[in-house]
Amino acid sequence: MGFLNYFSHRSRGSRVRQHLHCDSCYSRRCRARVEPSASCALLPCRLLCGAVFHLCKEEEHLLLCPNVRVPCLxxxxxxxxxxxxxxRAAHLQVCPASVVCCSMEWLRWPVDDTNPNNFNAMQDNMMKERETHGEALDVAMALVDQSDLYARLKMKPLYPELMEQEEEEDIKEESREEVAVGALPISSMSESHAAEETAQSVAQPPVINMEKYNLFEMMFSMERGACAVAQENLENPKQNQKPADEGRSQKGPGVLERLGQELTPQEYNMYVVHHGRMLLAFGQIEACTSREKDFVYGSLEPIPVQTLHSFKVTSSSLANSHRIKILVDTSDLGAGEDDWFGDEAEETLLGYAEMAVMGHKISETKGADGLYVDFGTQTHSFRTAPFKRRTTLADVMADRPLKLLLQLQAETVNSRNNRASCAFTFLCGHTFHRREFATHFRNVHSDIQMCLSEWFEQQCPLAYLGCTYRQRRFHPSTQKATVTYNQQLRCFNLRPDVLPSLDGKAGDGEDRLSSLPYEVLCHMASFLDSQSLSQLALVSRLMRQVCSSLLQDRGMVTLRWERTSSSHGGAKWKSKPVWEFSHLFSAVDSWNMADIPPISAHLKVCPYYQKTEQKERVALPFLTEKHEYFWYLCVVKSCNVLFEILKIKRPFP
Structure with a gap:
């Protein structure tokens, strides 16, 4: 009986209730009598796993039987x-759905024009010659990182003043997208919260705390009495002047002295602080300065400080402060109209670099104290402005000539500059089978990417002058192949060195491989790596069928998310499994030095290497017989010290 029929078939024990003896019996040699109400017969497992149990435990055994066929984890x-x-445990090592996403990250900063040892001239020349002579590995990788960076950088955070006015339709569309992804607008949240509070207040009647109510009534009655006395003093100042003076002279110091004797110093100070206004109103104490003589505090204005960036200086503070204002007229610089417009890519990269390093924008206004404010005076003028709300740097630079603005050297990610806080971080993001990840990280990131600068790929020492000569020093030890970089796939690959006779097509226009039998093609494809199989499947339908036959053994299953629209107008995401090959080339255990001439051979023909031959003799200044004897002694002493170290007999006295 097959597994499906066996598993769907309900055993006879499932129709019999549990027996008292079978619940506690675990013996394989049980000899208890078969009774309908006490026990049932023993039987072995039908899947031949070796287990023996009572008939009523057959369904429970299927949950633990090692021979039952179950789906993968x-x-x-x-x-x-x-x-x-x-x-199942052994299958996880080769499971096609056991995939790992590479999380290798690196930093790549913009080109520093202020650095005297920059390679701008070399980069410009390589961008001009890359179509004819091919691209270098680090240049090709930097261009891919730059395209990813352009797609991530938005113009709105840096240039909010250069954005178009948002229409109501755009705002409604944005709100619909927020609702589609599960977000709730702030207004709706506040309205729902207010409605909830109102419903709670209506449902639950308020409870009055009589103790607090009596305390508040007493405080209000005292304040009401004090206000009445103060109003009477203001209406009749002459009539109340004498009694106030008499009271101040008779009762004032008597009350404060008594409080000073009865209370501790801390309690006395707290009493004066909390009741100072009342004591001033009733004339018990005198103010330091009268309001008529107050010319400092009377002219100040209150400054509502909310945050550091919303701090504003009032007009009265600026009038009394000494500020130096520097006016610069740009007409003195002799700049034309074209000089007013800047390059969007350079200034945007500089602005985001300022945010990553310094923590704030270039043109951001910040307040330091009441009399000093750091006003952001950096202005930007672009020909493509104003920008739309979702405009990225890639949209602005779509029709511009390609120019490399990132450094060729990559840095490691640190705790300060990581993917969450810095825009100049880049992620590998390729998916590999779990058994392929170790090979990918060792060959791609450790051997190639981190050793590109002057080790894996050596460049001319005069590259800072503009020389574009480079040579790749290593190749795999098992085969002759060249390391290249595929910008479309964004990964490194191995290009084998084949003979010119094998590289090409037949005269009738049909490739030679398609004429081979299908079985031969499948056998040949089994020797290819995963990356080659993924590219071979794009050649023709026949090759796609050939590569599909190897998916079960060499491929992997990944989830591809697709956005679909629901019936009520919202959007949701669904995933479906997709079979594919990874971007892993053949594993390289060791690398050998390529059989190429050294870099010194290139310097003999380098157009940037200029020799200076000095044929005329040049006399050293202030060289007399006395100086010659001094230099002779120095040389002899140095040679003697060297001979002592090498344990050689001194040839000089």
Missing amino acids: NAQYGCPVQLPRSS
Whole structure:
């Protein structure tokens, strides 16, 4: 009986209730009598796993039987394999759905024009010659990182004053997208919260705390009495002047002295602080300065400080402060109209670099104290302005000539500049099978990427002058191949060195491989790496069928997310499993030095290497017989010290 029929078939024990003896019996040689109400018969497992149990425990055994065929643990990630339960652990090593995403990160900063040792001239020349002589590995990788960076950088955070006015339709569309992804607008959240509070207040009647109510009534009555006395003093100042003076002279110091004797110094000070206004109103104490004589505090204005960036200086503070204002007229610089417009890419990269390093924007206004404010005076003028709300740097530079503005040297990610806080971080992001990840990280990131500068790929020492000569020093030890970089796939690959007779097509226009039998093509494809199989599948339908036959053994299953629209107008994301090959080339255990001439051979013909031959003799200044004897002694002493170290007999006295 097959597994499906066996598993769907309900055993006879499932129709019999549990027996008292069978619940506690675990013996394989049980000899208890078969009774309908006490015990049932023993039987072995039908899948031949070796277990013996009572008939009523057959369904429970199926939950633990190692020979029952069950789906893979990664079935929800796309693995279609059904295998015995005992083989699931070993299957995870080759499971096509057991994939790993490479999380290797690196930093690449913009080109520093202020650095005297920059390679701008070399980069410009390489961009001009890359179509004819091919691209260098670090230049090709930097261009891919630059395109990713352009697509991430938005213009709105840096230039909010250069944005177009948002229309109501755009705002409604943005709100619909927020609702589609599960977000809730702030207004709706506040309205729902207010409605909830109102419903709670209506449902639950307020409870009055009588103790607090009596305390508040007493405080209000005292304040009401004090206000009445103050109003009477203001209406009749002459009539109340004498009694106030008499009270101040008689009762004032008597009350403060009594409080000073009865209270501690801390309690006395707290009483004066909290009741100072009342004591001033009733004439118990005198103010330091009268309001009529106050010319400092009376002219100040209150400054509402909310945040550091919203701090504003009032007009009265600026009038009394000494500020130096420098006016610069740009007409003195002799700049034309074209000089007013800047390059969007250079200034945007500089602005985001300022945010990553310094923590704020270039043109951001910040306040330091009440009399000093750091006004952001950096202005920008672009020909493509104003920008739309979702404009990125890639949209602005779409029709511009390609120019490399990032450094060729990559840095490691640190705790200060990481992917969450810095825009100049880049992620590998390629997906590999779990057994392929170690090979990918060792060959791509450790051997090639981190050793590109002057080791894996050596450049001319005169590159800072503009020389574009480079040579790749290493190749795999097992085969002759050249390391290249595929910008479309954004990964490194190995290009084998084939004979010119094998590189090409037949005269009738049909490739030679398609004429071979299908079985031969499948056998030949089994020797290719994963990256070659992924590219061979794009050649023709025949090659796609050939490569599809190897998906079960060499491929992997990944989840591809697609955005779909629902019936009520919203948007949701669904995932579906997709079979594909990874971008891993053949594993390289060791590298050998390529059989190429050294870099010194290039310097003999380098157009940037200029020799200076000095044929005329030049006399050293102030060289007399006395100086010659002094230099002779120095040379002899140095030679003697060297001979002592090498334990050689001194040839000089």
